[in-house]
Structure formats: C-alpha cells, structure tokens
Amino acid sequence: MKKLAVLLWFAVPVLVFGQDKDKFINDLMRKMTLEEKIGQLNLVTGGEATTGSAVSTDVEKKIRSGQVGGIFSLSGPAKVRRAQELAMQSRLKIPLLFGMDVIHGYRTVFPVPLGLAASWDMNLIERSAAIAAEEATADGIAWTFSPMVDICRDPRWGRIAESSGEDPYLGAKIGAAMVRGYQGDGSFKENSTMMACVKHFALYGASEGGRDYNTTDMSRIRMYNEYLPPYKAAIDAGAGSVMASFNEIDGIPATANRWLLTDLLRKEWGFKGLTVSDYTGVNEMIAHGLGDLQAVSAKAIRAGTDMDMVGEGYLNTLGKSVKEGKVTVAEIDAACRRVLAAKYDLGLFKDPFKYCSEERAASRIYTEKTRAFAREAAAKSFVLLKNKNRVLPLKPNQKVAVIGPLVNNKENMGGTWAVSEDRNNSVTLLEGLRNGPAKAEIFTARGANIYSDPQMDANAALFGKTTGRDSRSDREMLDEAVAVARKADVIVAALGESAEMTGEASSRTQINIPDNQVELLKALVATGKPVVLVLFTGRPLTLTWENDNVDALLNIWFAGSEAGNAVADVLYGKVNPSGKLPVTFPRNEGQIPLYYAMKNTGRPHSGNPGFEKFRSNYLDAPNTPLYPFGYGLSYTTFRYSAPVTDRAVITAKEPVTVTVNVSNTGDYDGEEIVQLYIRDVEGSVTRPVKELKDFKKVFIRKGETVKVSFTLDVSDLSYYYSDLKLQAEKGIYEIMTGPDSAETEMVKLELR
Structure with a gap:
C-alpha cells in the first residue's frame, strides 16, 4: 500500500511542472476545501525537541486527513519518509514541510551563535551554516528556525547566547551570512540547502528585566535605527521565512501585530515568504489578555501569521471564525498560498522525498572534514581577555593541573540549542589537552559542582543534560583540587556556566560565576601558581574579581563538538586567539543595560576617574564596562x-x-x-x-x-x-x- 501511494503521487504532478508556480498553486487551491487550506497552516511537532509543555497528538491521523502542513523536530530519512508517505495518502497528496531548530550546527556542533559572532568572520559563519544545512538536509530537514538576529543589550536574558550580540551592523552582517549559508543561491535546486527562518520578529532581545517572554516597549525611531536592521538584512539576503516573536510591540503581541507582520514586513520591506508563530505563540496571547483561542487565532491570521506552531488554534477555530464573519476566506487563502509556495520553491511538489536519502545521511553527517572545520571555528571564536606576564601560550613541558566542573563534561561542550548533537562525540577540555603536546603532564580534579545548591544545579541541567553532579561535599572536592594543583606548574581552571544556564527560559538576575566555583578559584589562586581561567559561558558575566586576580582569562563560550581540541590548540599556541567581543561585559548587574553605542545625556560624565556630582554616573562604580564591545587580546601586539x-x-x-x-x-x-x-x-x-x-x-x-x-x-x-x-x-x-x-x-x- 505504501509503494502504491508513492506511485500514484508521482503520476499526478509530472504534467504540471512545465507550468509556472502561480498557475500550479492556483490550480491546486481550486481543488482544496477550506478545511484542507486551514490544515496547511498547522505546524505540529514530532517530539524530538520541544520548547514548551504542549505536544502534538494524533499526528498520523491528521496527516492522512490533510490537517497538517508541516512537522518540526522529526529527523532521519526513514522517519521523514514515513511521515511523507502518510501525506501521500491524503486526498490531494500535498507534501509536508519538515523543520528543525538547527541553530549552530546539526550533528557537527559549532560554537553557540554569540561565540560564532566573536569571530567577526563572515566567511566562517556562512560556511558553518552551509555545513549545518548539508547535514540537516541529509537527515530529512528542509527548514531551519535560524538565524536568530535579535539585538540584545541585557545579558540577564538567557537567549543572548543565540544572538549575535548588541550591535545592529555586526548583527546584520551575520544574519545575511547565515541566510546565504543555509539557502545557497536561494534556488534550492540542490538537496543540500534549506529554507532559513529569521527570528524572532521583532525586538525579542529587548525584553524588560532580561526576563524571557517578557514585555518589550520602545519608540519607532529606536526600532528602525538599532533593532530592526539585522532582520531587514537577513530578509534582503533572501530568507524564505520569518518567525514572530513572543513579546508585544505597542501593546500588541507580535503574533497578532498587523503593523509588524503586514505593514512593515510585507508592504514596506517587500517580504514575499512564509511567516510562522513561535511555539504555541498563538495560544499564549490568551494570557496576554487578547481573548479566547478563537479570538486570538483570528487576530493572528488577520495580522499576517501564516502558520500556527503546535497550538492548533487555527485548525480548531478558523472554520468557525469564517462562518461567523470574523475571518475571511481570502485571509486564509493568502496564508495557505505562502505555505504552498515555500513547498514549491523547495522542490517538494516535484519530489516529496527529495530530502530522504539514506546514502547522504550515512556519508555527509559528522565527517572528518566537518569536525576539522568545527575545530577551526571554535578556536577563532575564543576571546583572550587577559594574559598577564605572557602566561599563555603554555609550554609543552609544563605540568598542568586541569580543575573544575567543566573539565571533562561532554554534555556541556555544545551549549544551548544543540538539539541534534550526539553528546558522546563531544571532545572535552581534558581530552583535548591530552591530545596536545606529548610531553605535557596533566593532573585533574573536579573541585566543585556547577552550583553548591542541588536545586540550582538541577535548574542548570535541562533538555536531558546533566551537570555531572558529584555527591561529595564542597570541602572534600576543594581540598582534593588544591592538593592536585600544588603538583603542577600552572593551573587551568575550567569554570563558568553549564550549557543550559543560558538559552531559552534561562534568565539570571545575577550573572556571576556561581559562588562555590569562585571559592574554588580563590583557593587555586592562593596556591601561588599561575592560574588560567578557561571560561564557559553563553553570556557576558561579571568578572571583576576574576580579572583582578587570575593570570590569564580565555573566554571559550560553548565551543561545540571539537571544544577540547580547539582549546588545546589555543592554550598551547598552535592557534593565536583572534576573537573580539560582540557584546559588552559589565562590571556588575547594576550597570545593565550597558552597550557601547549609548547616547550622551545633557550632563555626561567627563570620562575622568572618579564620581562627579550632578553628572550622569554612579556613586559606587564607574560608567565604563569591564570589557568593551570589540575587545580581545592576542598573543602578539x-x-x-x-x-x-x-x-x-x-x-x-x-x-x-x-x-x-x-x-x-x-x-x-x-x-x-x-x-x-x-x-x-x-x-x-x-x-x-x-x-x-x-x-x-x-x-x-x-x-x-x-x-x-x-x-x-x-x-x-x-x-x-x-x-x-x-x-x-x-x-x-x-x-x-x-x-x-x-x-x-x-x-x-x-x-x-
């Protein structure tokens, strides 16, 4: 029966592909019922990676009945083929669109986007997206929910790790490079390119208090000059789709904001592609106070949100809204047409199984070549923040104590939103150093957990990841670490955040290294040995004590599959660090928001040291950051x-x-x-x-x-x-x- 369904499908479209896209879609839509059109607007989850509590149900039944337009978080040629075969059993045999959060690599994981941004290397960033596309498409995926181009100037917001930082110019360059990498020339003739999705439209990175999903409010002039340029650049680069953000704009959530999705995006910017809500973004407008599910679904479709991700408000209410005159058939037709056009552009009508190649999946994913590039990309993302007395690079014959909860923790090398990684393949810092110079004698100890408090440690270990928590007391681990450190010539302390301390729903009010880790670091410094702090982080941290007391500080972000090898390359001087900060590091949380492109007040501080009364400054800290935007040292000068x-x-x-x-x-x-x-x-x-x-x-x-x-x-x-x-x-x-x-x-x- 499966084979027959496939043969019947291929018998239908062969004659129509000499026609142009508009005629093909017009002919198809004339055959579609209203229910089938609404079905194309329904995006469900395959369940492999979710960002909310809702999970799609009865998916197979809905596919057969034409009630599903696309699936995300389902991967592998066999699984994708099976789902696509179900679509071929529907009345009109309209193919499904398969998406995935391919954020910073697929199986080969690159540094988190904030880390990639620190390379300031557009060719490298574009290549990383192209490799991610080649791997993801080999595994059945045709659509990625990336790039995220939100400008962020509040490091308390966890999703800063997914961003390119604080600057609109740098962010615009990176957004365009990512789109080119994913989409190639935009023709999708090859099965190794995929459709990009620019997110989160718009202003999501400016949420109040750095709290995720929170309110955003700003003037139009600030939007246009500071926050919108990266979205515009990515769209101008040809991005095929756009995702609405969770936040409100001018009092209206983005998912139902017609000014944003229609007046600005389509009429002013000329965007022709597909728009999609974020995960249950339509339903969540109920909590915003915009009405029940029927009301918010109607508002979203009228505003210009084409696809409803997971919530199924469209599927279950739009038919009723049409009957009641709250939504027009023309509004549904416009959204359906854009979904069908995306599938047409990707070549899915010509070959629904275009991305279902077992051979490609076996030969194009996580190869020696992609791993080598991941190692190069990671090393170029590192930012050397301090190097007193040229402690770095290390000498091959030095005895090295490698200490910290992130020394040998495979699950935390890739960072947040590496949903397709095989964590067992990640190279840890300890493994990388042991792969380094043969003469190096290496000692190791854990020294501390990520957090001393078990509940906080659990909060830092989401998405199935663990922190590798040790059951020993803080004192036992610290004493062991100090004893190990005393045997070495130099100490490498691997400290900072776990992978899920940044990312979605990982906002922090205090952005320091956890106190128990700082106590470990203080004990290591007290040994009198040179201390190199290798910092794991997805955001700027407050590092005043660390900067004043350690000998060297190398910020490695979360570096991906080849993290350990790349760190060893830099620590031993095989690679000279060249990264620069794409975001400002504050001295303390009280300075936030802090960014280089600030405006003067009518009473600006003079810039001289010290507090100045009746000037715009603080009593207890200078206005200046600890590390400014664009900062980064090298082993040379x-x-x-x-x-x-x-x-x-x-x-x-x-x-x-x-x-x-x-x-x-x-x-x-x-x-x-x-x-x-x-x-x-x-x-x-x-x-x-x-x-x-x-x-x-x-x-x-x-x-x-x-x-x-x-x-x-x-x-x-x-x-x-x-x-x-x-x-x-x-x-x-x-x-x-x-x-x-x-x-x-x-x-x-x-x-x-």
Whole structure:
C-alpha cells in the first residue's frame, strides 16, 4: 500500500511542472476545501525537541486527513519518509514541510551563535551554516528556525547566547551570512540547502528585566535605527521565512501585530515568504489578555501569521471564525498560498522525498572534514581577555593541573540549542589537552559542582543534560583540587556556566560565576601558581574579581563538538586567539543595560576617574564596562596609526577612503579585527557616541605593517529621523578606528 501511494503521487504532478508556480498553486487551491487550506497552516511537532509543555497528538491521523502542513523536530530519512508517505495518502497528496531548530550546527556542533559572532568572520559563519544545512538536509530537514538576529543589550536574558550580540551592523552582517549559508543561491535546486527562518520578529532581545517572554516597549525611531536592521538584512539576503516573536510591540503581541507582520514586513520591506508563530505563540496571547483561542487565532491570521506552531488554534477555530464573519476566506487563502509556495520553491511538489536519502545521511553527517572545520571555528571564536606576564601560550613541558566542573563534561561542550548533537562525540577540555603536546603532564580534579545548591544545579541541567553532579561535599572536592594543583606548574581552571544556564527560559538576575566555583578559584589562586581561567559561558558575566586576580582569562563560550581540541590548540599556541567581543561585559548587574553605542545625556560624565556630582554616573562604580564591545587580546601586539582620509569632504557622488596602518609589534603572527566607528557630531535628533560601520579581519606577520582601507559613502552616514525617513544629515562626522570600541583614534569628515 505504501509503494502504491508513492506511485500514484508521482503520476499526478509530472504534467504540471512545465507550468509556472502561480498557475500550479492556483490550480491546486481550486481543488482544496477550506478545511484542507486551514490544515496547511498547522505546524505540529514530532517530539524530538520541544520548547514548551504542549505536544502534538494524533499526528498520523491528521496527516492522512490533510490537517497538517508541516512537522518540526522529526529527523532521519526513514522517519521523514514515513511521515511523507502518510501525506501521500491524503486526498490531494500535498507534501509536508519538515523543520528543525538547527541553530549552530546539526550533528557537527559549532560554537553557540554569540561565540560564532566573536569571530567577526563572515566567511566562517556562512560556511558553518552551509555545513549545518548539508547535514540537516541529509537527515530529512528542509527548514531551519535560524538565524536568530535579535539585538540584545541585557545579558540577564538567557537567549543572548543565540544572538549575535548588541550591535545592529555586526548583527546584520551575520544574519545575511547565515541566510546565504543555509539557502545557497536561494534556488534550492540542490538537496543540500534549506529554507532559513529569521527570528524572532521583532525586538525579542529587548525584553524588560532580561526576563524571557517578557514585555518589550520602545519608540519607532529606536526600532528602525538599532533593532530592526539585522532582520531587514537577513530578509534582503533572501530568507524564505520569518518567525514572530513572543513579546508585544505597542501593546500588541507580535503574533497578532498587523503593523509588524503586514505593514512593515510585507508592504514596506517587500517580504514575499512564509511567516510562522513561535511555539504555541498563538495560544499564549490568551494570557496576554487578547481573548479566547478563537479570538486570538483570528487576530493572528488577520495580522499576517501564516502558520500556527503546535497550538492548533487555527485548525480548531478558523472554520468557525469564517462562518461567523470574523475571518475571511481570502485571509486564509493568502496564508495557505505562502505555505504552498515555500513547498514549491523547495522542490517538494516535484519530489516529496527529495530530502530522504539514506546514502547522504550515512556519508555527509559528522565527517572528518566537518569536525576539522568545527575545530577551526571554535578556536577563532575564543576571546583572550587577559594574559598577564605572557602566561599563555603554555609550554609543552609544563605540568598542568586541569580543575573544575567543566573539565571533562561532554554534555556541556555544545551549549544551548544543540538539539541534534550526539553528546558522546563531544571532545572535552581534558581530552583535548591530552591530545596536545606529548610531553605535557596533566593532573585533574573536579573541585566543585556547577552550583553548591542541588536545586540550582538541577535548574542548570535541562533538555536531558546533566551537570555531572558529584555527591561529595564542597570541602572534600576543594581540598582534593588544591592538593592536585600544588603538583603542577600552572593551573587551568575550567569554570563558568553549564550549557543550559543560558538559552531559552534561562534568565539570571545575577550573572556571576556561581559562588562555590569562585571559592574554588580563590583557593587555586592562593596556591601561588599561575592560574588560567578557561571560561564557559553563553553570556557576558561579571568578572571583576576574576580579572583582578587570575593570570590569564580565555573566554571559550560553548565551543561545540571539537571544544577540547580547539582549546588545546589555543592554550598551547598552535592557534593565536583572534576573537573580539560582540557584546559588552559589565562590571556588575547594576550597570545593565550597558552597550557601547549609548547616547550622551545633557550632563555626561567627563570620562575622568572618579564620581562627579550632578553628572550622569554612579556613586559606587564607574560608567565604563569591564570589557568593551570589540575587545580581545592576542598573543602578539598590534600598534595602530591615526586614521587618515583621502579627502576632507564627502558628498553623495564622492565616497571617502579611510586608511589606517596596523603593525604587528609582537613575537607571533596573528589576525586582527580592525574596526571603524562613526559619530554624527551635530544632528537633528540625538545620536550614539559611536556606531560600528565597518571592520576587516587581517592577517599580519610579526614585524609586518599592513595598510587597511575602508570606503565610506553617504549611506554609511544615514539614519532614520523621527519621521522614519532614512537620510544623511550634512555636517561634521567623527571617523574612528581602533582595536575595539573604547580604544580608537579619530579624524573628522564633513558631509556636504
């Protein structure tokens, strides 16, 4: 019966594929009942990875009856083929669309997105998405719910780990690179590319208090200048779909916000693709206070949300709403058409089993080549925050004590939202160091649990992961660690967060390393041995004591499948660290939100040390961060010249070239990320003190000087005014270059 169903399907469409897409979809929709159209809007879960308490039921029955348009969290060619065969048993044999949260790799896991952003390497980021697409499509997946391009300036929000950080320019570049990686040229001719989904539209990263799913409220001018650019860039890059965010905008949840999903996204930006709610996002508008399930479902479809993820409000209420005149058939038709168009573009009507190749699944997933790239990507994401007295790189003949709860913890190498990883394949820090120089003598001890409190430790171990909790007392573990440390020449402390201390529903009010781990670190420092802190984290942490007291600090984020090998590569100098922070690290939580592109007040602090009365500052801490946006050290040193321009005036017809000389004055070859910022000195509306406008990653050999050039045109000086018109204002601009947002030199430029 299964084979017959497949043969019958292939007998139907062969004659229609000489026709264009519109005619094909028009012909198909004329055959569809209202119930079948609504069925195409129903996205259910296969149950492999969920982000809510709701789970889809009676899925097979609904597929056969044409009540399912797509499935997510179901993978493997055999499983996908089986589900697709069920769709071929429905009346019109419309294929299913299969999606998955492929966030930072599939089976081969790359650094969490915030870590990848720290590479500032668009080719590397695009390649990571392309590899993820090749692996996922080999396992039956045609649609990924990525990239997440939310701007985040509050590190208490756990989902900052999934973001590209705080900056709209960097975020826009990364969002576009991810789309290109997933979708290739956008034709989907090959079965190794997949449809991207830009999320979360919009402003999700600005939730109040850093609390997940919380309210967002901001002015339109701030939206356009600071938060919307990454979404727009990803859509301009050709993203096939967009996911609505959980938060409200102007008092209306995004899932039912017509201004957002129709006026802005479709009419202003020209988006033609598919929109989808987040997990039960339609149903959750009931708790927002927008009505019962029928009411919120009607509001969502009218606003422009095409597919309903998991909640089945569309499936169970839209028919009734049509009869009662609360929703029109035309509104359902528009949504259904976009779902069908996505399937057509992916080639599923031509071949429903396009992504069901056992051979590809066996040969294209988690290969030696993809692992090598994961190792390279991880090493390039690491940010060296401190290196006192050149403790790093380690010497091959040193005795090394490797201590901490994350030393040998496979389950916590990949980080959050690595739903398809095989955790047994992850290379731990201990394994990586043992794979390193043969002469290295390595001792190890756990030293502490992630949290001392068992309940907090359990909270940090979701999605089936554990923290590897040790049943011994804090004192027993600490004493053992100190004894081990005393045998070594240098101590490597692997501390920080577990994988699920960041990510969805993992907000924190205190973003420090847990206290029991800090007590361990203090005991290690007290031995008098050099201490290298290898920091696991998916967010900026408050590290004031750590910065003041450890000898070296290497932020490795969560580095993925090859984490341990990549860390060893950097610790032993095989790779010179080159990452730069894509987000500001505050001194304490009281400074939050803290980001480099802030605006001056009418009473700005002078910048001199100390508190200033009647100025915008704190009594108990400076305004400055612990580590600024764009910051990152190298094993070598770089010296920058002052920037120069090839002309003092820029016009609409004459761009300006900005040049800076960068010299490698240290003992190692290295890569440097040269950054360019601007400031509009006098504007019609207030402007940030600095805005990133370009950057270049350059390789410089020791003793060498390279000339780095940037081209600025009027579009780089443009911003949205209060009337939301994009234009550049005549006057003086400051052009700044340097190694990070805090350490820059400036030249002035006039726009006429």
